[in-house]
Amino acid sequence: MDRIELVRHAVEQHLNDINDLLAIRLLFAPDNVVVPIEKEILDLYTYPERLETSHRDEWKSIAIKALHRNGFTDPSQTDQESVAAYLGFLRAEAIPHCLTEHNALFQNLQEILAIARAGNTIAFPDPRRRGLMRLIWPDHR
Numbered sequence: 125m126d127r128i129e130l131v132r133h134a135v136e137q138h139l140n141d142i143n144d145l146l147a148i149r150l151l152f153a154p155d156n157v158v159v160p161i162e163k164e165i166l167d168l169y170t171y172p173e174r175l176e177t178s179h180r181d182e183w184k185s186i187a188i189k190a191l192h193r194n195g196f197t198d199p200s201q202t203d204q205e206s207v208a209a210y211l212g213f214l215r216a217e218a219i220p221h222c223l224t225e226h227n228a229l230f231q232n233l234q235e236i237l238a239i240a241r242a243g244n245t246i247a248f249p250d251p252r253r254r255g256l257m258r259l260i261w262p263d264h265r
Contacts, residue, residue, distance in 0.1 A: 131192045134207050145183035147222040152190040165232050172240040
């Protein structure tokens with residue numbers, strides 16, 4: 125297994141939780157951010173389906189790049205040992221610190237998840253949802 129496959133597998137197995145992915149997104153923010161992460165999270169109240177589509181994929185991509193860039197720093201270890209050690213650091217120190225540092229953002233995320241998982245929540249497909257939102261709130265874009 126080459127390094128990129130190892131990293132992809134590690135992200136799927138150990139960083140697939142949405143809270144972990146958001147923490148990784150905060151820890152390794154992209155250089156050219158168009159929309160601040162706080163706005164993206166608040167937009168999930170209106171468009172919760174983005175959490176399981178575009179956001180999850182984007183945050184996984186960031187996690188893969190971060191793990192690939194930072195997970196192979198000790199040449200005395202095998203690739204598997206290096207990735208495991210870096211994942212251990214992320215899970216034990218970096219992610220918990222991020223959760224504490226950005227507590228309000230993670231609380232918003234938990235609320236959005238609860239709303240999305242509620243039995244009485246309906247997610248509209250994008251084009252139809254926009255049309256319905258325009259009917260309800262003509263000024264809404």
